[in-house]
Amino acid sequence: MTKIKAPVSPFRIIVWSLLFIGAVIMMTPIIFMFSASFKYNDEIYELALISSEPTLSNYIYLFENTEFLKWFKNSIFVALASTVSVLFFDSLVGYTLAKFRFRGRKLVFIAILSTLMIPTEMLVIPWYILARDFGLLDSYIGLIFPGIMTGFGVFLMKQFFESVPDDYLDAARIDGLSEFRIFTQIAMPLVTPALSALAIFTFLGNWTAFLWPLIVTSSAELFTIPVGLSSFSGEFQSEWEMIMTGAAVATLPTLLVFLFLQRYIIRGVILGGLKG
Amino acid sequence: MSIGKKRAITAWCFISVPIIYFILVRFYPTLDAFSISLTDWNIVGKKTYIGFDNFIRLWHDPVFWQVLGNTFEYLLLGVPISLILSFIIAHSLDQVRFGHGFLRACYFIPFLTTAVAMAWVWRWFYQPVPVGMINLVLGQLGIKQLDFLRSTTEALPAVLAPAIWAGLGFQIVIFMAGLRAIPQSYYEAAKIDGAGAFRILREITLPQLRPTIVFLTVISSIGFLRIFDQVYNMTQEGEGGPLNATRPLVLHIYKAAFERFEMGMAAAQTVVLFVILLFITIFQLKVLKND
Numbered sequence: 001m002t003k004i005k006a007p008v009s010p011f012r013i014i015v016w017s018l019l020f021i022g023a024v025i026m027m028t029p030i031i032f033m034f035s036a037s038f039k040y041n042d043e044i045y046e047l048a049l050i051s052s053e054p055t056l057s058n059y060i061y062l063f064e065n066t067e068f069l070k071w072f073k074n075s076i077f078v079a080l081a082s083t084v085s086v087l088f089f090d091s092l093v094g095y096t097l098a099k100f101r102f103r104g105r106k107l108v109f110i111a112i113l114s115t116l117m118i119p120t121e122m123l124v125i126p127w128y129i130l131a132r133d134f135g136l137l138d139s140y141i142g143l144i145f146p147g148i149m150t151g152f153g154v155f156l157m158k159q160f161f162e163s164v165p166d167d168y169l170d171a172a173r174i175d176g177l178s179e180f181r182i183f184t185q186i187a188m189p190l191v192t193p194a195l196s197a198l199a200i201f202t203f204l205g206n207w208t209a210f211l212w213p214l215i216v217t218s219s220a221e222l223f224t225i226p227v228g229l230s231s232f233s234g235e236f237q238s239e240w241e242m243i244m245t246g247a248a249v250a251t252l253p254t255l256l257v258f259l260f261l262q263r264y265i266i267r268g269v270i271l272g273g274l275k276g
Numbered sequence: 277m278s279i280g281k282k283r284a285i286t287a288w289c290f291i292s293v294p295i296i297y298f299i300l301v302r303f304y305p306t307l308d309a310f311s312i313s314l315t316d317w318n319i320v321g322k323k324t325y326i327g328f329d330n331f332i333r334l335w336h337d338p339v340f341w342q343v344l345g346n347t348f349e350y351l352l353l354g355v356p357i358s359l360i361l362s363f364i365i366a367h368s369l370d371q372v373r374f375g376h377g378f379l380r381a382c383y384f385i386p387f388l389t390t391a392v393a394m395a396w397v398w399r400w401f402y403q404p405v406p407v408g409m410i411n412l413v414l415g416q417l418g419i420k421q422l423d424f425l426r427s428t429t430e431a432l433p434a435v436l437a438p439a440i441w442a443g444l445g446f447q448i449v450i451f452m453a454g455l456r457a458i459p460q461s462y463y464e465a466a467k468i469d470g471a472g473a474f475r476i477l478r479e480i481t482l483p484q485l486r487p488t489i490v491f492l493t494v495i496s497s498i499g500f501l502r503i504f505d506q507v508y509n510m511t512q513e514g515e516g517g518p519l520n521a522t523r524p525l526v527l528h529i530y531k532a533a534f535e536r537f538e539m540g541m542a543a544a545q546t547v548v549l550f551v552i553l554l555f556i557t558i559f560q561l562k563v564l565k566n567d
Contacts, residue, residue: 012372093290100287117553122549123305208392211526233396251390254390270449
């Protein structure tokens, strides 16, 4: 059907304006957070977004006098290590379940799928006891071990590997590639959209994770950003500009990644959300 | 050795480590949680098997019922509000070309934030004058100040707001993907038949979006039932107050397990959470099967 070019209707202008106002409201908390992080304590009660004399002193204080830098590094380490591990293991399992025929395949798949129904909250108590018994409380391994592999990722990757034609893999076999190299060099590159979706979900999930890191860590040098920010803010109660600076530091990395990879992230979220 | 057998061995080699992992870190802890729920245990002493006593005590505990009530209040407010808002926004955004990418980004970005960080931002907003933005603005407009986090009735919606806010971007993006998947020809046929905008919405858009709506209802229900980060960080001392008015199940579990070390009691509550989530999953499977 050909559309007749009509002048922009007033209804459309209203819809657009409402959407715009909504968008501004959505961004308000983030904008005010960043704005406050550049203010001195006595300006924080003013609604002006840009301070008359912007300052970096909050950031400098935060990185020099508190353990924020350490927490930041911990968070990066935990999130990256978990993501790499999840990408490797979940695709290995997904690939095996999709591309190999062996007895027990279905059972393994259903068993792993069924773990999706178990909420983390139910597992934290046994995990805590497990970590205690293995001497992993308050350690990096303790932070990471619950998220080395995920049922969600296995499910997602299996679906994508199923669409990889067997001919590709067989051709590689005839060329004499080992099964493991077929997986890493032939199969993995064919499912990069799924891998990036999984990477986004895993990194974001670990970066923002709060409950388990709160439970498993007790010394400040092992805190991740959310746990550190929570304890720090509890102490700094009324110094909102410091708290906002901490919150900004926690928010900035994911925001920056989004600004650079916007398309991939939204596509990845749709992919992971709908197929997962 | 036959090729088939060789490949089966390869397969088991590939998944052996993951299988051990899933048994050790998923299945064993799940069973362990059930078994701990039947004991009285303070984590250091001896586990005493007490059957279903923890569940019976929970049944007679008014605080637990209040907590359960709060948890469902988060769900019953959060799910419809976030779904209706995100549908309206997605539906409008779908028709907008000018500045589409920018608007979508604004709605999506909150989804990428850290709940703990944003909880403190909102907590700041909710403070009484002269600190809190919202009351500052209300004051300038000459509207009565709100107590927000200090009031037993306003605190729960106030804690819920950042959770809705942060999840909206995800729901909008999923709704938009769902809208895009509806064949354009349906709309054209409806227009030829002279159907109005409302009828198109009711008879084409919403029915076509049914799987998306079911999916988002389930995902967001599970999310609101598990609310924790916001409550822990927005309420005084992370207590879920005032007077337990905002305390959800997960916070109650956390307090029992890791502050009072009543492991049996806490595990029993996780079993309750598990059963509730199980019902939701079964509901989802049932509804989708009917399609």
